[in-house]
Amino acid sequence: MSARVRLVAGPDGPALALDLVDRERELLSSLLGQLAELLSDGDDDPAVRRLLPDGYRDDAEAAAEFRRYTRSGLVDHKTGAAEAVVEALRGEGRILLSPAEAERWLPTLTDLRLVLAERLGIRREEDQGEGIVADVYEWLGLLQAGLVAVLDELPLDAVREPGS
């Protein structure tokens, strides 16, 4: 698997072109569906605890309070972001993302990698895991790195939402 990201001239300015083969699209969509499921009902899952971590380290009461106020908003945010990526994966051929759209892919790719890292038992930088899951983890990292590298070449203004 590879992760080719290129800066191209899109209809409304610079765009990020992503060439994914069918198998990669299907894989990514499937993972995103699983992510949304996990977020909706995986409270006791250590991966979900990493996606929705404590906001206070040594204050259980403040952490519980923070969780109470932020949890549903965070779940909605992450689920919505994952759905937007699934939407962009529909169709065939090259995927063209505006810089703002590409920016919104980044946290979702991180969320997927956080879950896979938990499944792979990655606790330290030198841990890698093995097998197909480790390959997918690696591929998602390449894809995210490719998007970041291209976005970093653009001025930050280019990724602002129109009107914001």
Place this chain on the structure above:
Amino acid sequence: MTTVTTDARPGGDLLVDSREEQRPATPWVTLVWNDPVNLMSYVARVFRSYFGYAPEEAERLMLLVHHEGRAVVATGAREEMERHTEAMHEYGLWATVQRADA
């Protein structure tokens, strides 16, 4: 002869200890913790795009997280630090709030 009025006392509340109120509230901080998953380039990008740090400062903070295990990325009122922490969680970074002097 002494006239008692309901006016403000001429000396003000001189004997009232107001130091507690005048001292600025202890600031709070948002800390970002190192994790083995997030890419260094992504973390630096989040610091740039969310906090508006210049590329060099974003890079410095990212390296601080990487090498020291954590870095203070913002300082201020508690509510504001909680908003930043929530935003970091949206980005998949692990952040926490604490008192600046803790």
